[in-house]
Amino acid sequence: MKSICAVEGVTAAGIREGKYGLALIRASGTAAGVFTSNLVRAAPVELMMERLQKGALEAIVVNSGCANAYTGERGYRDAKEMAAIAASSLGLEPESVGVASTGVIGRYLDLPRIREQCSRVSPLLARNSDAEDAAARAIMTTDTFPKHALFRTESFTVGGIAKGSGMIAPNMGTMLAFIYTDADVEAGMLQEILRQASRRSFNRVVVDGDTSTNDAAFCTATGAAGRVDRDDLARGIEAVCRDLAIQIARDGEGATKLLKVTVRGAPDEEAAAAVARTIVASPLVKTAVYGEDPNWGRVVAAAGRAGVEFDPYAVSLRIGDVTLVCRGEIVAELEAARAAMHGDTVVFDLDLAVGDGQATAWGCDLTERYVEINGKYTT
């Protein structure tokens, strides 16, 4: 098993019919969630922000194809009803079931379809690699591959699945992640750990800079493995979130390359992250990565508009192992740098020479295919 079903206490199932998928994940435990910062929040996000106050979940139901976003009060009632449908098929209390949706904005849920899919999916719940893969595939929209991650120590396990490729895909979209651990941890601490892990992983992935109305990451701790060291657990959950985040970046719409940008020497970690995110989000950097063009001026110029103070003539920049700028001196071995941009992963390392802050952000190149996916195929 390569993700959630490796965690004791977790069973999963999923089906996908055309663009409509449904996944069920059963796992009793303390629960935490982090949500989109967009002011326009989808109904399932509103519902889960309330429901996770209790800090516990028994199961989660997820549909793809309809985001249930910008659907007002009816959307909120529909999200509740979707949880109730899943609860009834699993013999649970409605309030103990979580919901998430991804798909077209501004359309109502097809509840009869969800009821019908739920009745067929719930008997399939199982703890094996086919089951976790069926769940991971059921929640895909424009994703080109299912996303699994696993972290294991001798004392506990963390596993997660996720979907996402554009921050808001054509109409589909959204980053969703479902993380499970067998560690025994109370809900407040789990929330803290998940928030910190998300900040360092999902919040450092930029595909196109747009922020979905439905973005959410959930973590449930079943407790089967007993108490574990807090820092160990935080490392495990962060590792799984980072692994999933990198897969989301690599699966960016139309992407041919993963872009990894590490910024060091910043005033602090958040400043480093701001600069790294600005670089991975720059359309000019993204097109240069696509063209394997070691156009370092675009990287320094993007850093310069990130809102962080530094001396442009003190910075150092590497592409892979090739130094282009060394403390403000242009070294620019352009041919070697171009060679370092071949392959499916491109790594920039920028040292601002100010302080000790360091952070990494991930993104992808910008290609004609992104424009085609989002522009040519109209709704």
Next chain:
Amino acid sequence: MKSICAVEGVTAAGIREGKYGLALIRASGTAAGVFTSNLVRAAPVELMMERLQKGALEAIVVNSGCANAYTGERGYRDAKEMAAIAASSLGLEPESVGVASTGVIGRYLDLPRIREQCSRVSPLLARNSDAEDAAARAIMTTDTFPKHALFRTESFTVGGIAKGSGMIAPNMGTMLAFIYTDADVEAGMLQEILRQASRRSFNRVVVDGDTSTNDAAFCTATGAAGRVDRDDLARGIEAVCRDLAIQIARDGEGATKLLKVTVRGAPDEEAAAAVARTIVASPLVKTAVYGEDPNWGRVVAAAGRAGVEFDPYAVSLRIGDVTLVCRGEIVAELEAARAAMHGDTVVFDLDLAVGDGQATAWGCDLTERYVEINGKYTT
């Protein structure tokens, strides 16, 4: 005459040889300038920020092909030398001449070429439509057309030329604008007027969200028309800046459509501008405009992440004359909205229903051609 040469006291000339162009504009008067907010500022920007402290200029020399950016102390000396070369060819004091550059970052100016081009351009200085057009063409990089604007009242005239298509084009880039008026106005007031006009025009154009190291707008007032009303002059300068800004948006790299977004009902003007800019910068909105897809969910979702508080279920949205959302109700006449997206200009009007703030931003669609220009043709 359609721009700067319509202003009494202004003569111009320019040549372009391959990607290397040089323009001279002669005009004595009070002078003001606004510059890039990027921390990484080109040498000519550094020099002009100092030189405009005096509030007067006799002439400006502009080269295209080399940005003289990220060139350190040598770059700064080169910018000074470039002004001195132009001054000598015009019989002026070196300190009275302004400089601007646009082109590749991280390369030194070719001063012998600039000296040679200056000696050939200075005898061509004239006040006619060929001369202003030669100057406008000399400063183009990836621009596909020269940019002229003119505003006339009975008492005074404002004319301007500009260049710019990507905020930083492949390596070329930069927005540069040169505005002239025959009004008699002291430098402090001219600076105030130009800053306000830029804030409402150039600062509301987003092609790709990148901010050049060389962006600059200059205004010189020759005084030939005598004193005029301050508000009239502000309106005139703003009109010329807006006209040039819209031409820059329309000439966005790879663009097929101009996108005009008006946000009203915001808490204040700056909040309205923040939302309008976020919408015109959204890759998903830009690709939807390209595909003529009335995907209004992307517009509302982009507004939701602009950092301005509003109730998503109170907003109204129109595309052209077609209402898609009316106070939170989805009206969505999709076919009519799609028809409103044909043609070379697409207009969105979003009412946030919060306050009285209103602002307009301009941008363009995102096409495969943008990716080609910036990715495929490597340096």
